Amino acid sequence: MSGIAAGFYDGTSSVRREVTLAIEGAYLLVRGAGVDLSVPLATVRLAPRLGSLAGTLRLPDGGVCEVPDGPFLDRLERRLGRRGGAGRLVHRFERSLPMALVALLVTAALVWGFMKFGIPALAERVAFAIPPATEASLGRETLAILDRIALEPTKLPAGRRAELTDRFRAITAFFPAAAGSRLEFRAGGRIGANAFALPAGIVVVTDDLVKLAANDDEVAAVLAHELGHVARRHSMRHALQNSAAGLIMATLTGDILSITSLSATLPTALVDAKFSRDFEREADDAAVAWLRGSRIPVQRFADILGRLQQEADKKRGAREEGPVRGYLDSHPVTAERIKRFMGKGK
Amino acid sequence: PPAPAAPRPAGPWRLRFTFTGRAGEYFGIWIMNALLKLVTAGLYSAWAKVRKRRYFFGNTQLHGASFDYLADPMAIFKGWLIAAGLFLLYSFGSRVSPTLGIVLGLLFFLTIPWLVVRSRRFNARNSAYRNIRFAFRPAYREAYVVFAGLYVLLPFTLGLLFPYVIYRQKRFLVEHGSYGATPFAFAATAKDFYRLYFRAGLGLLFIVSLFLLFLTYGAGTVFVDGTAVPTGLGRHPGASGLALAMAFLGPLIYFYIATYVQTAQANLSWNATRLGEARFVSTLRTRDMAWLYFSNAVAVACTLGLLIPWASVRLARYRYDHLALETRAGLDHFLAAAGEEVSATGEEIGDLFGIDLDVAL
Numbered sequence: 001m002s003g004i005a006a007g008f009y010d011g012t013s014s015v016r017r018e019v020t021l022a023i024e025g026a027y028l029l030v031r032g033a034g035v036d037l038s039v040p041l042a043t044v045r046l047a048p049r050l051g052s053l054a055g056t057l058r059l060p061d062g063g064v065c066e067v068p069d070g071p072f073l074d075r076l077e078r079r080l081g082r083r084g085g086a087g088r089l090v091h092r093f094e095r096s097l098p099m100a101l102v103a104l105l106v107t108a109a110l111v112w113g114f115m116k117f118g119i120p121a122l123a124e125r126v127a128f129a130i131p132p133a134t135e136a137s138l139g140r141e142t143l144a145i146l147d148r149i150a151l152e153p154t155k156l157p158a159g160r161r162a163e164l165t166d167r168f169r170a171i172t173a174f175f176p177a178a179a180g181s182r183l184e185f186r187a188g189g190r191i192g193a194n195a196f197a198l199p200a201g202i203v204v205v206t207d208d209l210v211k212l213a214a215n216d217d218e219v220a221a222v223l224a225h226e227l228g229h230v231a232r233r234h235s236m237r238h239a240l241q242n243s244a245a246g247l248i249m250a251t252l253t254g255d256i257l258s259i260t261s262l263s264a265t266l267p268t269a270l271v272d273a274k275f276s277r278d279f280e281r282e283a284d285d286a287a288v289a290w291l292r293g294s295r296i297p298v299q300r301f302a303d304i305l306g307r308l309q310q311e312a313d314k315k316r317g318a319r320e321e322g323p324v325r326g327y328l329d330s331h332p333v334t335a336e337r338i339k340r341f342m343g344k345g346k
Numbered sequence: 347p348p349a350p351a352a353p354r355p356a357g358p359w360r361l362r363f364t365f366t367g368r369a370g371e372y373f374g375i376w377i378m379n380a381l382l383k384l385v386t387a388g389l390y391s392a393w394a395k396v397r398k399r400r401y402f403f404g405n406t407q408l409h410g411a412s413f414d415y416l417a418d419p420m421a422i423f424k425g426w427l428i429a430a431g432l433f434l435l436y437s438f439g440s441r442v443s444p445t446l447g448i449v450l451g452l453l454f455f456l457t458i459p460w461l462v463v464r465s466r467r468f469n470a471r472n473s474a475y476r477n478i479r480f481a482f483r484p485a486y487r488e489a490y491v492v493f494a495g496l497y498v499l500l501p502f503t504l505g506l507l508f509p510y511v512i513y514r515q516k517r518f519l520v521e522h523g524s525y526g527a528t529p530f531a532f533a534a535t536a537k538d539f540y541r542l543y544f545r546a547g548l549g550l551l552f553i554v555s556l557f558l559l560f561l562t563y564g565a566g567t568v569f570v571d572g573t574a575v576p577t578g579l580g581r582h583p584g585a586s587g588l589a590l591a592m593a594f595l596g597p598l599i600y601f602y603i604a605t606y607v608q609t610a611q612a613n614l615s616w617n618a619t620r621l622g623e624a625r626f627v628s629t630l631r632t633r634d635m636a637w638l639y640f641s642n643a644v645a646v647a648c649t650l651g652l653l654i655p656w657a658s659v660r661l662a663r664y665r666y667d668h669l670a671l672e673t674r675a676g677l678d679h680f681l682a683a684a685g686e687e688v689s690a691t692g693e694e695i696g697d698l699f700g701i702d703l704d705v706a707l
Contacts, residue, residue, distance in 0.1 A: 007410075007411065009411075009476045009477030009478075010477070011477045011478070011682060012681065012682050013478075013678070013679070013680065013681050013682070014475070014476040014477075014478050014526065014677055014678055014679065014680035014681075015476075015678045016410070016411060016476060016678070047400075048397075050375065050397060050400050050401055050404060051367075051371045051372070051374075051375060051401055051404075051405075052371060053400070053401070053404040053405065053412070054404070054412065056414060062477075063477070064477040066411070066412070090378060090382070090397075093374070093378055094374040094375045094378045095371075095374055096374070097374075099374070100373060100374040100377050100378070103374075103377045103378055103380075103381045104377050104652075106381055107377060107380050107381045107384060110381075110384050110385065111384065114384075131442075133442075134442055137442075137443070141444070
């Protein structure tokens with residue numbers, strides 16, 4: 001076997017010695033100025049190879065040979081290669097353009113698949129397993145924050161509130177998974193007419209929404225929708241999904257400068273919008289099921305949703321609904337939602 | 347020009363660092379790392395980190411020899427497990443009770459100086475050049491002074507102590523390091539750091555006052571719909587145009603000044619670093635660095651991260667192309683020091699909490 005020029009460092013001083021390496025039988029010969037070694041191949045270690053870097057060959061006495069990348073190194077690797085098969089495979093894949101492209105596609109598909117199916121499934125499990133005390137404190141905190149930044153004390157008369165609370169209790173009976181939830185009244189302030197479900201089954205309804213409703217059945221339909229969210233632990237799952245998706249993207253792109261974090265947040269935002277759409281549909285279905293069970297026309301729900309949308313459009317100056325909005329809006333376009341569950345109601 | 351093969355008695359030589367990594371090649375390593383990290387739910391990250399570091403070290407050349415990163419992925423993996431456990435404890439603790447989260451966060455904060463030393467030690471011990479390892483002598487008491495104690499004094503000095511704190515940190519990190527048996531020395535003074543921050547402060551002040559001047563007195567005219575209108579705060583529509591320009595330029599200028607501080611600090615620290623009789627020469631330029639950061643960020647964002655390998659390689663190449671070692675005695679006389687194994691726990695804990703412990707000079 002022919003030899004090759006390499007650098008030799010003995011490990012006690014920084015002097016570089018030019019040597020020639022050769023394999024003879026079961027021995028590695030290292031020869032050069034002031035060096036004449038014959039080392040059993042079985043005692044030689046080759047560091048896992050990487051790109052086209054020179055190979056680092058460790059001799060048993062602490063010496064190191066720097067072997068240029070090339071056929072000699074390949075041969076040496078094969079001769080020494082009893083262990084580290086997986087590492088060699090990784091090295092081969094890293095160096096091949098088609099494999100890199102395949103890896104790229106598989107990575108992209110995995111990220112997408114995990115975001116779309118894996119995280120929601122995991123978040124669902126975790127959300128149902130979270131200790132009630134934890135969820136209760138989380139719900140309390142969320143409401144406290146909302147009270148501080150957006151909501152104001154309700155101005156509805158106590159009698160009206162009691163009426164609606166009774167109605168709410170009656171609906172809760174239909175959702176065993178939402179047992180223990182409670183209704184909170186608030187003046188919406190800037191938020192206007194709205195209702196939302198927080199962790200621990202806290203349902204908040206704004207005064208404006210109660211006033212906007214033509215009758216109590218409409219309010220009840222909205223409450224049923226929110227209880228649908230509660231029963232399916234949507235707010236908990238949403239929070240979990242968000243942090244998990246963020247964590248995944250951070251792990252993947254962790255090795256870049258912080259100023260490039262935009263690329264990490266954008267996919268999360270897009271996926272996030274999709275999460276919410278599925279949740280809204282589930283809650284719609286729950287509301288429709290309750291309405292039909294209670295022999296209330298599904299049209300009541302459609303009416304109040306339509307009016308809420310009008311209200312929102314008035315506020316936002318009725319922006320156009322372009323195709324982009326369909327993706328970035330966290331609520332599915334209301335008309336589309338109404339059409340869907342009205343179709344189901346028949 | 348290529349460095350001479352053997353030192354001659356006359357004048358010092360400037361031995362240049364070079365970086366030979368290629369974006370295309372690194373892309374393969376990077377994407378395989380990403381894929382394997384993904385399918386192993388992060389367990390592969392220790393191996394990925396070692397491969398990445400080895401690629402960047404191995405492609406850094408000085409005087410015909412390359413650097414080597416020798417860390418055992420298994421050691422890093424153990425550290426990763428401990429760090430992951432602590433992270434879970436922290437995130438679960440802060441969910442159960444925010445107070446517990448704050449207490450845990452505070453505890454973590456108190457360990458930072460210790461982590462800095464551990465991480466520095468682990469990485470030094472596992473870095474080698476010409477088969478001689480680097481080392482970092484742990485000095486925990488001093489670490490607590492420079493990475494924690496001095497910060498407590500900052501508010502009492504209205505922040506004027508800050509350049510001194512940075513100076514002490516850089517000095518600490520350099521002075522306790524050694525290459526084999528030869529310790530590094532740090533020749534900069536606190537005055538140098540004050541001068542640097544004074545310049546940055548002056549730049550900031552100048553630009554801020556310029557904008558304030560423009561806004562208050564409306565010194566110029568701005569074209570709005572083809573007609574010239576005098577600018578002045580709130581009086582004309584042109585003022586809003588100027589405010590817009592400021593909102594856009596403000597962050598850019600801030601970014602530029604931050605880049606200046608970082609670049610000048612790197613130059614200052616490298617140029618003050620001695621290894622025996624040899625000294626480092628760093629000639630980074632702020633405008634080059636600012637352009638690199640800016641264009642890298644744009645490229646990475648526009649390709650959803652696909653150009654990360656290109657951006658990393660490009661930055662490393664620029665950095666090393668502007669670093670050299672000036673020596674009269676050459677690089678053949680360094681001797682190894684006896685060493686012991688160092689665990690990777692500190693390094694990994696910091697990593698998982700998003701702290702960059704890879705303290706670059």
